[in-house]
Amino acid sequence: MKKVLRHRLFWPIAALVTLIVVNTIVRPQFIVVSVRDGQLYGVLIDILRTSAPLMLVALGMTVVIATRGIDLSVGAIMAVSGAVALTIIDASSDPGSIGTVLLALVVALGVSLALGAWNGLLVSVAGIQPIIATLVLMLAGRGVALLITDGFITTVNSAPYSFIATGYLLFLPVAFLIALAAIVVVALAERRTALGVLTEAVGINPQASRLAGVRSRGIVFGAYLASGLLAGIAGVLYSANIRAADANAAGQFIELYAILAVVLGGTSLMGGKFTIAGTVVGVLIIQTLDKTILFLGVPPAQSPVFFAVVVIVVVVLQSPRLHKWIRDLTSKRAPRANDSQPGTPVGTQNKVEVAS
Amino acid sequence: MTTDMQTRPTAPGAERGIVARYNTFMSRRSSLMPTLAAVAILIILLVAAQVRFDRFLSPGNLSALLLDNAYLVVLAVGMTFVILTGGIDLSVGSVMAFTGILSASLLSQQLPAIIVIPVMLLGGAAIGLMIGVLVQYFNVQPFIASLAGLFLARGLAFVVSLSSIRVEDPAVLWLQRTRFAFGGWYITPTGLIALAVVAIAFYVLHWTRFGRTVYAIGGSEQSARLMGLKVARTKILVYVISGVCGGVAGLLLTAYSGAGYPRNGIGTELDAIAAVVIGGTLLAGGTGYVLGSLVGVLVYGTIKKLISFMGAEQSWTQIIIGFLLLVFIVVQRVIVTRSQRRT
Numbered sequence: 001m002k003k004v005l006r007h008r009l010f011w012p013i014a015a016l017v018t019l020i021v022v023n024t025i026v027r028p029q030f031i032v033v034s035v036r037d038g039q040l041y042g043v044l045i046d047i048l049r050t051s052a053p054l055m056l057v058a059l060g061m062t063v064v065i066a067t068r069g070i071d072l073s074v075g076a077i078m079a080v081s082g083a084v085a086l087t088i089i090d091a092s093s094d095p096g097s098i099g100t101v102l103l104a105l106v107v108a109l110g111v112s113l114a115l116g117a118w119n120g121l122l123v124s125v126a127g128i129q130p131i132i133a134t135l136v137l138m139l140a141g142r143g144v145a146l147l148i149t150d151g152f153i154t155t156v157n158s159a160p161y162s163f164i165a166t167g168y169l170l171f172l173p174v175a176f177l178i179a180l181a182a183i184v185v186v187a188l189a190e191r192r193t194a195l196g197v198l199t200e201a202v203g204i205n206p207q208a209s210r211l212a213g214v215r216s217r218g219i220v221f222g223a224y225l226a227s228g229l230l231a232g233i234a235g236v237l238y239s240a241n242i243r244a245a246d247a248n249a250a251g252q253f254i255e256l257y258a259i260l261a262v263v264l265g266g267t268s269l270m271g272g273k274f275t276i277a278g279t280v281v282g283v284l285i286i287q288t289l290d291k292t293i294l295f296l297g298v299p300p301a302q303s304p305v306f307f308a309v310v311v312i313v314v315v316v317l318q319s320p321r322l323h324k325w326i327r328d329l330t331s332k333r334a335p336r337a338n339d340s341q342p343g344t345p346v347g348t349q350n351k352v353e354v355a356s
Numbered sequence: 357m358t359t360d361m362q363t364r365p366t367a368p369g370a371e372r373g374i375v376a377r378y379n380t381f382m383s384r385r386s387s388l389m390p391t392l393a394a395v396a397i398l399i400i401l402l403v404a405a406q407v408r409f410d411r412f413l414s415p416g417n418l419s420a421l422l423l424d425n426a427y428l429v430v431l432a433v434g435m436t437f438v439i440l441t442g443g444i445d446l447s448v449g450s451v452m453a454f455t456g457i458l459s460a461s462l463l464s465q466q467l468p469a470i471i472v473i474p475v476m477l478l479g480g481a482a483i484g485l486m487i488g489v490l491v492q493y494f495n496v497q498p499f500i501a502s503l504a505g506l507f508l509a510r511g512l513a514f515v516v517s518l519s520s521i522r523v524e525d526p527a528v529l530w531l532q533r534t535r536f537a538f539g540g541w542y543i544t545p546t547g548l549i550a551l552a553v554v555a556i557a558f559y560v561l562h563w564t565r566f567g568r569t570v571y572a573i574g575g576s577e578q579s580a581r582l583m584g585l586k587v588a589r590t591k592i593l594v595y596v597i598s599g600v601c602g603g604v605a606g607l608l609l610t611a612y613s614g615a616g617y618p619r620n621g622i623g624t625e626l627d628a629i630a631a632v633v634i635g636g637t638l639l640a641g642g643t644g645y646v647l648g649s650l651v652g653v654l655v656y657g658t659i660k661k662l663i664s665f666m667g668a669e670q671s672w673t674q675i676i677i678g679f680l681l682l683v684f685i686v687v688q689r690v691i692v693t694r695s696q697r698r699t
Contacts, residue, residue, distance in 0.1 A: 070499070122682075126686065126689065127689065128685055128686075128689060129639060129640075131444070131499065131639075132633070132639055132681075132685055133685070135626065135629065135630075135681070136678050136679075136681050136682045136685070137678070138626065139626050139630060139674055139677055139678040139681065140674055140675045140677075140678025140679065141678075142671070142674060143671040143672065143673070143674030143675040143678065144671075144675060146669065146671035146674075147669060147671050147672075147675070150669075151669055151671065247671075252622075256503055256506070256507070259500070259503070260503075263500070269497055269499075269500060299514065299518060301511075301514035301518060301618070302511050302514045302515050303511065304506075304507040304508070304510045304511030304514075305507070305508060305511030305512060305515060306511070307507045307511075308504045308505075308506075308507035308508035308511060309508075311500065311503065311504040311507065312486075312490065312504050312508075315490065315494060315496045315500055315501070315504070316490070316494050316496075319494035319495050319496065320495055321493060321494055321495065322494070
């Protein structure tokens, strides 16, 4: 039991389960998943489907944060990728053909890779602070996306393209399957090869890992490259879902939610140790909370207040000062009190959130 | 730099003396270089614009340049304080929107401006205080703490009202409608407020104990603490100052647009950060000038105006600002590595 409590994913998962349980009690159909026409339906499936773009971006963000970095440009890359893909489809004579869509995807993802490489170059080769290096693209990227779409919201009607976001395969939404594939690929690359260990080494101490012979430059560069590519896929999913390239709205604030998901999952922003499973749970918490807020009848525009409260509670719970207070309080009774779990009662706080 | 050298009496030993003096000046005043570069860029931009469009440098146009960006000047001043301590404040755009819509809502309930304006400033200060306490007492990274502030202020703006509210209050509208003209030049009370904020910030940063502490913390927080400076109080205060500046900017924007709108200022924090960096403040903290931030905002405003004069897409503004930001970051990077090599 103690081992379960100490596991670093315990509190994030507890928070997620609490959210789902509270929702189900208030509204029993929340948990119901039904099969219609060979497709699964239900609120939970919907959460999985809509969480796909955030999931992709948060995966990339996890790897970048593990190297002590941060990538603010993901939203802008999403906007550019969607704009590129839809402009190509819009300009082609046959928007419905699979060839056109494939071409659009290849070019859009190629551009995203190039943008990721640009970030990686600034951070790993030029040695610029990650916040600032990616801020450049965050500012300029949306401008580029607006130029690509000529300042309009390009809309297209392409069945294969919207299939990416709204289609179903083997009972499951395609968007979710794409996110799942990305999780598997990232997890395999990071956990079944030495890459994950090297990434953590770079994040924990760049100097020491370089002296130990780790090619930190390449690893940092690769992290931004991955983040760019994943953001590009997210941009495709987003634009396929609304069948339009909206350079202003695509991926707005997604960098903030992605960072929040990573932190909720238990990865420290100071770099080093990271957990992909934690990020996945973090994303699901955010999406479920989002749905809960919507269900409470709060206008979506006001939901940032809830997220602000969540961020504040989580960071305060992780802070060393609070741990010291708790230690001081408990040390009289238990001299060897250990409170190394970050984000202790996340679950209880979320319960309060939902109840209010 | 060059002007400074020319005004000095010619050094004995002519050539070598000048070179030596130049090197001494560069090493002692290397922190001035980015700001001077910003001034140079502003002048180049203005001259180029005048060559291209005859009437660009007209007094009316230049007056409008300041007045259109008055709110950004105030935000950039607050941001300068925070960045000088080595922090960052992402919440300023949202705080501006929140205080703006709050004032519009309160004014529409017939409350007098004399009550509403202090409430705005207090609202901004409260959010700043929250960020400061998180940063100082809970060891939260400024980025994350101010991110919470961004979410909170933006959400609260929508809690106050989901749509825009017109402002009819004569006192607030007076701020924008009154024009003090001399020759072709004119200025409104909003512009005067922005300039006053810059002047006060300049005084505080350069001539008060608090200002020196801000620079000291940015240079090395550890050393500042060991010197016995009031680090905790100062670090919280800079975020409060930034929050109050957000409130003032909310007032200026409300007066300027004649309405409060909860969607105002999305992404403005990035413009403010860009202006501060272009103005020569080092993001690592410890080096920079509040007047530089004013220059940075004017560079931003000039580019924006130039692009609208040329009839090009406004999205070019973002691209060019992003590019300029990059150039300045690289310049700063070079300066930092050079000064590190020296010590």
